[in-house]
Amino acid sequence: MYEALKQAAWAANLALPKANLCLATWGNASQVDRQAGVFAIKPSGVDYSSLRPEDMVVVRLSDGSVAEGELRPSSDTKTHLELYRAFPTIGGVVHTHSRWATIFAQAGREIPALGTTHADTFYGPVPCAPALTKEQIEGDYETNTGLVLAAACADCYESIPAGLVKAHGPFTWGRDAAGAVENAIILEEVAMMAYHSLALGAQPVDSYLLDKHYLRKHGPGAYYGQTGK
Amino acid sequence: MYEALKQAAWAANLALPKANLCLATWGNASQVDRQAGVFAIKPSGVDYSSLRPEDMVVVRLSDGSVAEGELRPSSDTKTHLELYRAFPTIGGVVHTHSRWATIFAQAGREIPALGTTHADTFYGPVPCAPALTKEQIEGDYETNTGLVLAAACADCYESIPAGLVKAHGPFTWGRDAAGAVENAIILEEVAMMAYHSLALGAQPVDSYLLDKHYLRKHGPGAYYGQTGK
Amino acid sequence: MYEALKQAAWAANLALPKANLCLATWGNASQVDRQAGVFAIKPSGVDYSSLRPEDMVVVRLSDGSVAEGELRPSSDTKTHLELYRAFPTIGGVVHTHSRWATIFAQAGREIPALGTTHADTFYGPVPCAPALTKEQIEGDYETNTGLVLAAACADCYESIPAGLVKAHGPFTWGRDAAGAVENAIILEEVAMMAYHSLALGAQPVDSYLLDKHYLRKHGPGAYYGQTGK
Amino acid sequence: MYEALKQAAWAANLALPKANLCLATWGNASQVDRQAGVFAIKPSGVDYSSLRPEDMVVVRLSDGSVAEGELRPSSDTKTHLELYRAFPTIGGVVHTHSRWATIFAQAGREIPALGTTHADTFYGPVPCAPALTKEQIEGDYETNTGLVLAAACADCYESIPAGLVKAHGPFTWGRDAAGAVENAIILEEVAMMAYHSLALGAQPVDSYLLDKHYLRKHGPGAYYGQTGK
Numbered sequence: 043m044y045e046a047l048k049q050a051a052w053a054a055n056l057a058l059p060k061a062n063l064c065l066a067t068w069g070n071a072s073q074v075d076r077q078a079g080v081f082a083i084k085p086s087g088v089d090y091s092s093l094r095p096e097d098m099v100v101v102r103l104s105d106g107s108v109a110e111g112e113l114r115p116s117s118d119t120k121t122h123l124e125l126y127r128a129f130p131t132i133g134g135v136v137h138t139h140s141r142w143a144t145i146f147a148q149a150g151r152e153i154p155a156l157g158t159t160h161a162d163t164f165y166g167p168v169p170c171a172p173a174l175t176k177e178q179i180e181g182d183y184e185t186n187t188g189l190v191l192a193a194a195c196a197d198c199y200e201s202i203p204a205g206l207v208k209a210h211g212p213f214t215w216g217r218d219a220a221g222a223v224e225n226a227i228i229l230e231e232v233a234m235m236a237y238h239s240l241a242l243g244a245q246p247v248d249s250y251l252l253d254k255h256y257l258r259k260h261g262p263g264a265y266y267g268q269t270g271k
Numbered sequence: 272m273y274e275a276l277k278q279a280a281w282a283a284n285l286a287l288p289k290a291n292l293c294l295a296t297w298g299n300a301s302q303v304d305r306q307a308g309v310f311a312i313k314p315s316g317v318d319y320s321s322l323r324p325e326d327m328v329v330v331r332l333s334d335g336s337v338a339e340g341e342l343r344p345s346s347d348t349k350t351h352l353e354l355y356r357a358f359p360t361i362g363g364v365v366h367t368h369s370r371w372a373t374i375f376a377q378a379g380r381e382i383p384a385l386g387t388t389h390a391d392t393f394y395g396p397v398p399c400a401p402a403l404t405k406e407q408i409e410g411d412y413e414t415n416t417g418l419v420l421a422a423a424c425a426d427c428y429e430s431i432p433a434g435l436v437k438a439h440g441p442f443t444w445g446r447d448a449a450g451a452v453e454n455a456i457i458l459e460e461v462a463m464m465a466y467h468s469l470a471l472g473a474q475p476v477d478s479y480l481l482d483k484h485y486l487r488k489h490g491p492g493a494y495y496g497q498t499g500k
Numbered sequence: 501m502y503e504a505l506k507q508a509a510w511a512a513n514l515a516l517p518k519a520n521l522c523l524a525t526w527g528n529a530s531q532v533d534r535q536a537g538v539f540a541i542k543p544s545g546v547d548y549s550s551l552r553p554e555d556m557v558v559v560r561l562s563d564g565s566v567a568e569g570e571l572r573p574s575s576d577t578k579t580h581l582e583l584y585r586a587f588p589t590i591g592g593v594v595h596t597h598s599r600w601a602t603i604f605a606q607a608g609r610e611i612p613a614l615g616t617t618h619a620d621t622f623y624g625p626v627p628c629a630p631a632l633t634k635e636q637i638e639g640d641y642e643t644n645t646g647l648v649l650a651a652a653c654a655d656c657y658e659s660i661p662a663g664l665v666k667a668h669g670p671f672t673w674g675r676d677a678a679g680a681v682e683n684a685i686i687l688e689e690v691a692m693m694a695y696h697s698l699a700l701g702a703q704p705v706d707s708y709l710l711d712k713h714y715l716r717k718h719g720p721g722a723y724y725g726q727t728g729k
Numbered sequence: 730m731y732e733a734l735k736q737a738a739w740a741a742n743l744a745l746p747k748a749n750l751c752l753a754t755w756g757n758a759s760q761v762d763r764q765a766g767v768f769a770i771k772p773s774g775v776d777y778s779s780l781r782p783e784d785m786v787v788v789r790l791s792d793g794s795v796a797e798g799e800l801r802p803s804s805d806t807k808t809h810l811e812l813y814r815a816f817p818t819i820g821g822v823v824h825t826h827s828r829w830a831t832i833f834a835q836a837g838r839e840i841p842a843l844g845t846t847h848a849d850t851f852y853g854p855v856p857c858a859p860a861l862t863k864e865q866i867e868g869d870y871e872t873n874t875g876l877v878l879a880a881a882c883a884d885c886y887e888s889i890p891a892g893l894v895k896a897h898g899p900f901t902w903g904r905d906a907a908g909a910v911e912n913a914i915i916l917e918e919v920a921m922m923a924y925h926s927l928a929l930g931a932q933p934v935d936s937y938l939l940d941k942h943y944l945r946k947h948g949p950g951a952y953y954g955q956t957g958k
Contacts, residue, residue, distance in 0.1 A: 065685065065686070065689050066682070066685070066686070068617070068620075085726065086724055086725050086726060087724055087725025087726060088725075088726065113726055114725075114726055117716065117723065117724045139616075139617045141689075141692065141693055142696075144615060144617060144693055145693050145696045145697045145700065145702075146700065147615065148614040148615040148693060148694075148697035148700075148702045149697050149700035149701050149702040150702070150703075151700055151701075156377040156438070157373060157376065157377040157438045157439060157440070158368075158438060158439045158440070159297070159368045159373060159440065162297075173706070173709075174709070176706070176708045179706075179708050179709055179712050180708060180712070183712055183716075209614070209615045209616060209705045209706075209709060210615060210616045211615070211616070211617065224295075227294065227295075228294070228295070231294050231370075234370065235370055235373055235374050235377060236377075237696060237700070238371075238374045238466060239374045239377035239378050241470075241699075242374065242375065242377075242378035242380055242466070243378050243380075244374075244377045244378040244379070245379075247438045248402070248405070248408075248438075250405045250408050250409060251402075251403070251408055251438060254408050254409070254412055258346065258412075265343075265346065266315055266316055266346045267315050267316025267317075267343075268314065268315060268316055268317065268342055268343055385835040385896070386831060386834065386835040386896045386897060386898070387826075387896060387897045387898070388755070388826045388831060388898065391755075453753070456752065456753070457752070457753070460752050460828075463828065464828055464831055464832050464835060465835075467829075467832045467924060468832045468835035468836050470928075471832065471833065471835075471836035471838055471924070471927075472836050472838075473832075473835045473836040473837070474837075476896045477860070477863070477866075477896075479863045479866050479867060480860075480861070480866055480896060483866050483867070483870055487804065487870075494804065495773055495774055495804045496773050496774025496775075496801075497772065497773060497774060497775065497800055497801055523914065523915070523918050524911070524914070524915070526846070526849075543955065544953055544954050544955060545953055545954025545955060546954075546955065571955055572954075572955055575945065575952065575953045597845075597846045599918075599921065599922055600925075602844060602846060602922055603922050603925045603926045603929065603931075604929065605844065606843040606844040606922060606923075606926035606929075606931045607926050607929035607930055607931040608931070608932075609929055609930075631935070631938075632938070634935070634937045637935075637937050637938055637941050638937060638941070641941055641945075667843070667844045667845060667934045667935075667938060668844060668845045669844070669845070669846065695925060695929070698929075699928075
C-alpha cells in the first residue's frame with residue numbers, strides 16, 4: 043500500500059544530499075496523503091545511499107503511530123506531524139541543516155527579504171521561531187518544535203513556505219515533497235545572499251517590489267513560466 | 272528561420288548553469304540580429320536540462336512581439352529589448368542571479384574596480400542603477416527595469432559591459448550572447464573578490480593602472496592574446 | 501600481521517581527501533589495537549593517491565617504536581600516541597588542517613556550541629588548547645602537542661571527541677578510525693556554521709537543549725537511528 | 730628542441746585550472762633551463778583546453794626574445810624574466826589570479842603567518858609589493874612589475890616562495906614549474922584561512938613555532954616525508 047506516496051517521499055529524500063543540503067543523515071522529507079490520513083517519511087539515521095522506497099515509514103496523521111514500515115521513523119516525525127496539522131494546504135515537508143539557513147537559525151534571526159530572488163518564492167521575511175523553553179524541550183520535544191514553528195508561521199505559511207527553528211535549522215514545505223525540496227534549495231540560496239548582503243548594508247525591499255515579484259509568479263495574475271499561457 | 276540565431280542563444284543559455292551562475296531557471300541569455308530586427312531569447316520558466324534550440328523565442332526589436340516560437344518568452348524579455356535599443360553596438364545580453372553580483376545589487380552598491388582582474392574586462396566600477404519607483408514597478412515593470420539600467424550605464428556601456436539592478440541582480444552584454452556569458456562569469460568572479468577585498472580595506476585602483484590593463488586587452492593598442500600579432 | 505588494523509587505518513586515511521578535509525598530504529588517521537598494544541598510522545608525506553594498506557606503519561603504544569612497516573610513520577605519530585595513552589576508551593585518531601576548524605585554531609578560539617547540529621555530536625564547546633611554550637616546541641614537539649591537547653580535553657574527551665591545537669589545527673577521535681573521520685567531517689561543518697553564526701550575533705545554546713540533542717543520540721536513553729529499536 | 734622543458738611548462742599550465750586557480754586564461758606557468766639560458770612559457774590568451782606542449786614559447790633569459798615557438802608568449806613574460814634574473818636558484822614561476830591571494834593583493838596586504846599550515850611552506854609573511862608608480866605603469870609595465878616584486882621578495886625568496894603584486898595578484902616560484910604550482914595551491918589555501926582567521930582576531934605565530942614547522946620540512950634537519958630516512 044501507499045506505493046506512490048512512499049516513492050515520492052523517497053525521491054525527495056534522495057534529492058536533499060544531491061542538492062548539497064545534507065551532510066551524513068541530517069535531513070528528512072515527507073509527503074502527505076490527506077485522504078488516506080497518512081504521511082510517508084524517512085526512517086531515522088539511515089544513509090541516503092542505501093535508502094529504498096520500501097524503507098519509508100508511513101505514519102498516521104491522527105496519532106503519529108506507524109501505519110506501515112519496518113523501521114523507526116525519523117526522530118523529527120512529530121515535528122512534521124504538527125506542521126501537517128497546522129498547515130492544512132501543504133503536501134510535503136522538508137527539514138535540513140543546510141548551512142546558510144542554519145546560520146540564521148543559530149543566530150535566532152529571520153531571513154530578511156533583500157531582493158527579488160527572495161521575493162520570487164518568499165512573500166516576506168522567513169520567520170525564526172523563538173527558542174523553546176526548558177519545559178518544552180524536556181517535555182515532548184519534537185512535538186513542541188512543531189507547535190512553536192507552526193505558531194511562528196501561522197499567518198504566512200502559504201506565501202512564505204519556510205521557517206527557522208532557533209538554534210536548530212530550517213523547515214520548508216510545499217504542494218508536495220518535491221515542492222518542499224525546491225523551497226529548501228531556494229531558501230539556502232537566498233540565505234547565503236542575505237548573509238553577505240547584510241554585511242554590505244542591504245535593506246529589506248520595498249513592499250511594492252515584493253508584491254510585484256511574488257505575484258508575477260504566484261496567484262491568479264501570474265505571468266511567469268508557461269502555465270496558463 | 273533564424274536557426275543560427277536560436278542556436279547561439281540556446282548555447283549561451285546552457286552555458287549559464289554550467290558556469291554555476293544559475294539555480295533552477297533563474298537566468299536567461301539572448302542574441303540579436305540587428306539586420307533582421309529580432310533577437311532570440313529563452314522561453315520563460317523552462318528547465319535548462321530540457322531546453323532545445325527550437326524552443327528559443329524570436330522577438331521583434333520594433334515592438335517586442337513574437338516573430339517565431341511556440342512558447343512564451345522570458346519574463347525579462349522587455350528588459351533585454353530596452354538594452355538592445357539603448358546600446359546599439361551590443362549583440363547579446365545575459366541576466367542571472369549569480370551570487371556575488373546579486374549581493375552587491377541587493378545592497379544597492381556598485382562593484383568597485385579594486386584590481387587588474389576587474390580592469391582587464393571592466394573599465395571602471397560596474398554601476399548599480401537606483402531602485403525603481405513605486406510607479407515604475409507597478410507600471411510596465413520589465414520595460415522600466417531596462418530603461419533605468421540603460422540610463423545608469425549609458426555613458427560606459429561599451430567599456431563596462433555590465434550593470435546591476437538594485438535589489439535584483441546583474442545584467443551583462445557583449446559582442447554576442449557568448450560574449451555576454453563570458454562577461455557574466457567574469458563579473459561574478461570580480462564581485463566575489465571585491466566583496467572580500469573591501470573587508471580588508473581595499474581602495475579602487477589608480478586610473479593609470481585601469482588604463483594600462485583595460486587598454487592592453489581592448490582597442491587599437493591591445494597586445495594581449497594572439498590577435499593582430 | 502595486523503592486516504585488519506592496517507586496512508582500517510588505510511581506509512580512514514583515504515576518506516580524508518574524499519571529504520575535502522585535506523590538501524596535499526596534510527592529514528593522517530590511525531587506529532589502535534589495545535590488546536596488541538599497537539596502532540597503525542599513515543606514513544609521512546606519502547600521497548593519498550598512491551597509498552596502499554601495506555604502507556601503513558604499525559607503532560607500539562609502549563614506546564612509539566615501529567613494530568611493522570618499511571616507511572617512516574607520520575610526523576604526527578607521537579601526538580597520536582599521547583592521545584591514545586591519555587584517552588583509554590578511544591579507538592581511532594584523525595588530524596587534518598581542514599579549513600574552518602583550522603581557522604578557529606589559528607585564532608586560538610574554542611568552537612562554541614551554537615546549535616543542535618553541534619550538540620548532536622559534541623556535548624559542549626570544542627576546546628582549543630593553549631599555545632605551546634618555546635620550551636615545549638623546541639623540545640619533543642610532537643609529544644608535547646599531544647600532552648597539551650590531552651590536558652585541554654581531559655575532562656570531556658568522551659562526549660566531545662575533538663580538540664584544537666592553537667595555531668595548528670584540529671584533532672578528532674572516535675570508537676575507531678572511521679568514527680574519528682566522521683567526527684572530523686562534522687567538526688568542519690559545525691566550525692563553518694559557527695564562524696558565520698558568530699558574525700550574526702549567535703549565542704551558545706541553553707544547557708537543556710544541549711542535553712536534549714546530545715542525549716537523544718548518545719547513551720542509554722538514545723532514540724535516534726535504528727539501534728536498540 | 731627544448732622538448733622536456735616545454736613538456737614541463739605545459740603540464741604546469743594545465744595543472745592551474747585543474748586546481749581551481751584560474752578562470753578563463755588568467756594564469757601562466759613557466760620553467761627555466763639555466764644552462765640553455767631559456768625558459769618555456771604559456772602563449773598569451775590561449776585556452777587551457779586546447780593547449781599543446783608544442784604551443785609553449787621558449788624565451789631567452791638574456792634579452793627576452795623568442796628562441797622557439799610560433800605564438801606570442803604570455804603578456805606576463807617579462808615579469809617571469811625578471812624573477813628568473815633576480816632569483817638565481819628558482820626553476821619555475823607561476824602567476825594566477827586565484828581568489829584569496831588576489832583578495833590580499835587587492836587590499837595591498839601581506840599574508841601573515843597565522844599557523845603551521847602557512848609555516849610548513851612559507852617561512853614568514855608572504856610580502857605584498859608596493860603599488861607601481863604612474864611612471865612604472867606607463868613605462869615597461871611588465872618588466873617593472875617583475876622588478877618591484879623581486880625587490881620586495883629579495884631577502885626571503887628562497888624560504889618564502891611567493892609574493893603579491895598590489896592590486897594585481899600572486900606570483901609563486903619553486904624548484905621547477907611543478908613546484909611553483911604546488912606553492913600556488915598552498916598559497917591560496919593559507920590565504921583563505923588567513924582572511925577568516927584575521928576576522929576572528931588571530932595573531933602571527935611565535936617565531937619559534939615558525940622555525941619548528943618550516944625547518945622540520947626544509948633544510949638539513951628536516952624529518953618530514955620519506956627522504957633521507
